[in-house]
Amino acid sequence: MVRRFAPLFVALLLALGPAGAAVGAQPQSGQSASADLDTSSAIVVLRADPLATYDGKILGYEKTRPHRGKLNPNSAAVKKYLGYLKQEHDAFAAWLRKNVPSAKITSQYFTVLNGVAVSLHGAAIGKLRENADVLTVEYDALYRPLMSQSYKLINATGAWTAAGGRANAGAGVKVGVIDTGIDVDHPFFDPTGFSYPTGFPKCDAADSASHQPDTNCKYVSPKVIVAKVFYNKAAVAGLDAKAIQEHGTHVAGTIAGVTGKTAVVHGVLIRDMSGIAPGAWLGNYNVFPGNVASARSRDILNAVEAAVTDGMDVLNLSLGGGYRGNNDLLALGLDAAAKAGVVVAVAAGNSGPGPFTVESPGRARNVITVGASSNNHFVGQPISYGAGPTTIGAAVGDFSPLPGGTFDLFVSGTSSGLSNACSGLPAATTSSQVVLVTRGGCTFSTKVRSAITAGYKGVIVRNNVAGDPTAMAKDGLGNDDLPAVMVGRAEGDALRSAAPATVTASATFSEFVTSNGDILAGFSSQGPTFVDEAVKPDLTSVGVNVLSSVPCSFAEDHNAPCGGEGTWAFFQGTSMATPHIAGSAAVLLGLHPDWSPARVKSALVNTADLVVRNAVNAATTVGPMAQGGGRENLSRAANATVFFDPVSASFGKINASRNVPTSMSVAVTNTSGSSVTFTLEAWKFTPASGALGALYNGGSTSTGDARISFPSTFTLGPGQTKNLTITVKPGLPLGSIVQGWIVLAGPGNLEYHLAYWAHIAP
Numbered sequence: 001m002v003r004r005f006a007p008l009f010v011a012l013l014l015a016l017g018p019a020g021a022a023v024g025a026q027p028q029s030g031q032s033a034s035a036d037l038d039t040s041s042a043i044v045v046l047r048a049d050p051l052a053t054y055d056g057k058i059l060g061y062e063k064t065r066p067h068r069g070k071l072n073p074n075s076a077a078v079k080k081y082l083g084y085l086k087q088e089h090d091a092f093a094a095w096l097r098k099n100v101p102s103a104k105i106t107s108q109y110f111t112v113l114n115g116v117a118v119s120l121h122g123a124a125i126g127k128l129r130e131n132a133d134v135l136t137v138e139y140d141a142l143y144r145p146l147m148s149q150s151y152k153l154i155n156a157t158g159a160w161t162a163a164g165g166r167a168n169a170g171a172g173v174k175v176g177v178i179d180t181g182i183d184v185d186h187p188f189f190d191p192t193g194f195s196y197p198t199g200f201p202k203c204d205a206a207d208s209a210s211h212q213p214d215t216n217c218k219y220v221s222p223k224v225i226v227a228k229v230f231y232n233k234a235a236v237a238g239l240d241a242k243a244i245q246e247h248g249t250h251v252a253g254t255i256a257g258v259t260g261k262t263a264v265v266h267g268v269l270i271r272d273m274s275g276i277a278p279g280a281w282l283g284n285y286n287v288f289p290g291n292v293a294s295a296r297s298r299d300i301l302n303a304v305e306a307a308v309t310d311g312m313d314v315l316n317l318s319l320g321g322g323y324r325g326n327n328d329l330l331a332l333g334l335d336a337a338a339k340a341g342v343v344v345a346v347a348a349g350n351s352g353p354g355p356f357t358v359e360s361p362g363r364a365r366n367v368i369t370v371g372a373s374s375n376n377h378f379v380g381q382p383i384s385y386g387a388g389p390t391t392i393g394a395a396v397g398d399f400s401p402l403p404g405g406t407f408d409l410f411v412s413g414t415s416s417g418l419s420n421a422c423s424g425l426p427a428a429t430t431s432s433q434v435v436l437v438t439r440g441g442c443t444f445s446t447k448v449r450s451a452i453t454a455g456y457k458g459v460i461v462r463n464n465v466a467g468d469p470t471a472m473a474k475d476g477l478g479n480d481d482l483p484a485v486m487v488g489r490a491e492g493d494a495l496r497s498a499a500p501a502t503v504t505a506s507a508t509f510s511e512f513v514t515s516n517g518d519i520l521a522g523f524s525s526q527g528p529t530f531v532d533e534a535v536k537p538d539l540t541s542v543g544v545n546v547l548s549s550v551p552c553s554f555a556e557d558h559n560a561p562c563g564g565e566g567t568w569a570f571f572q573g574t575s576m577a578t579p580h581i582a583g584s585a586a587v588l589l590g591l592h593p594d595w596s597p598a599r600v601k602s603a604l605v606n607t608a609d610l611v612v613r614n615a616v617n618a619a620t621t622v623g624p625m626a627q628g629g630g631r632e633n634l635s636r637a638a639n640a641t642v643f644f645d646p647v648s649a650s651f652g653k654i655n656a657s658r659n660v661p662t663s664m665s666v667a668v669t670n671t672s673g674s675s676v677t678f679t680l681e682a683w684k685f686t687p688a689s690g691a692l693g694a695l696y697n698g699g700s701t702s703t704g705d706a707r708i709s710f711p712s713t714f715t716l717g718p719g720q721t722k723n724l725t726i727t728v729k730p731g732l733p734l735g736s737i738v739q740g741w742i743v744l745a746g747p748g749n750l751e752y753h754l755a756y757w758a759h760i761a762p
Helices: 076-099 147-153 157-162 247-256 297-310 329-339 444-454 489-498 574-591 597-605 634-638
Strands: 037-046 104-109 115-119 134-141 174-179 224-229 261-265 268-273 281-286 314-317 343-347 368-373 377-385 390-394 405-411 433-438 458-462 484-487 502-505 510-513 539-542 546-550 567-571 642-645 649-655 662-670 676-686 713-716 721-728 737-745 751-761
Touching (some): 076 104, 076 115, 157 634, 174 247, 174 574, 224 297, 247 281, 247 574, 268 510, 281 297, 314 329, 314 574, 329 343, 329 597, 343 597, 368 574, 368 597, 377 484, 390 484, 390 489, 433 444, 433 489, 444 458, 444 484, 458 489, 539 574, 574 597, 597 634, 597 642, 649 662, 649 721, 662 713, 676 751
Parallel strands (some): 174 281, 224 281, 314 343, 343 368, 368 539, 405 433, 433 458, 458 484, 649 751
Antiparallel strands (some): 037 115, 037 134, 261 268, 377 390, 377 510, 546 567, 662 721, 676 713, 676 737, 737 751
């Protein structure tokens, strides 16, 4: 199934057009034999709840599900209910010996699952379902990576382990999603094992069946605990918090989708999906109800205020607009929310590349502003050519995939490069010919229309930036109904160089895991911020080819219930990077409930990895105004004991006529119980080469870049806060940009860094 997808970065005041396309799939139920399954064994789930989720509904057995924290295996209630479950297991074992004697129980589960593992020894799996106490039976699954590989890039596993397991990460934390709504019925928000925190659910009159706030709430569950709508432009009957558009459900899934779900995309099963903080609660604050494309700042501010009052711990705003004035009320409101104790994650915007493209409210100083870097995973159509053969993956979006089969190939272009097909193509020379062209210069639909006019049967578009291919969107002007797919830049160049006579397209799609992560998305907005020239974004996360949930109403069968696997899509945008950070903040708060928003921000920004590469030349890096502190590293952030306020040294403009040094101080706090001494060095970023300069001692003026100075060593006692003073030296040429990262290296692998930026201006 291929669908046009909603704007990736929801706009304030002026909606942006589609920047890509989503790929979804029809929900399926049950399992069928495949390479992903071990059909020699099965998992049998029994009807009673396991220890982790049992809610006390059986007379005489107290609840064992923990409200907060971890399950206490030594409590009297757990021990008593465990005895009940063992009796159920014994009864099933006796039934199995009598009715399916060849099958043998190999494992028993009582805590996170009430069930048994069974070696079938040739028995039919359906026989196990005949027991009245069996809830479900499934073949053993052979799991692939979850979260579309992005969890690996952001190094989430260590933090999940520290949280007591992936499913528990973010438990007890409430995340408000200010967006287009959350489809509460989607399997990714399965409330099994969740319960409402005290004072919830919450809703407004529009989302109450009795039209009374906080009573008879609709669109809520023990997982999605708030449903409120904000649209004050006019009284429009019927507008409520229900998710009609795709965006918010996708964002919410990345933040806190539950564990163990299976996404199906073009028939490819991607197992064991989850969000970054599967244990967190979600709040639905819908500022784009129905098909509303633009939200005003008043509506968003109302939503922010409601979320703070409701007690949300984290807010996600995957939205933005072009406001550039000094009096940015939404940015001020979000800064106030951070001061009120709420972590706020905001998208940088999709207006890149180039400086001064960070959008409102991403310019707010106290929020965590997020840029987008690439994933290393997509589902695509395999295309093969040459001896061997060579097989490459092609992304599919709004256009149909190539029909399965072999096609003649025409490489359109000259020795200097591929044609962009914006002004026509040579006529096809056979009746089964596809054309290879390059991205850029015009819309994808324009290229397709050129191919239609020239008589081709399909189009292969070579990406013009580094990284994996992405789904292509139509321009809405029509007359572009022709199969068209995109291949990566490197793969397209190799195909052009080989120039085979034919290519073969497979009708069966595949999952492709590549080495193309950590490339800055071409659309990702870059700093400095307008007027004050602060360092933004604060950091980046995965925002290209991100797989998550979309409302079940987008399934091919609109009348089908939202069951089975649900509906899923790949999206791209800083909107998709931001929920990675919001989910990460929830994980950190679950591990460190006493951390302030400033400490959560510092932990994420000042421990990030400086690995984001240039989309034009992937061999080079990008500067602090493109990647901020780098691509997040969640497990390093979870172990942070030193915090910076502010998280970067943003000097802004420095008057070129000043003949004295310009200094600023960053407060550095050591929360560990031990003294620590850091050696300070700086990485100078040189835009012309896209390379980091050699490390140099901050106190030295004889080597390296001598434009800034700072102490060569810095010692903090246990619990101590000290100011780190950084100075830009006078007399620098007009127009100079002083930028890079100051690195604080401690004992062992202890390391932090902060970006610096100064503009020597008139």
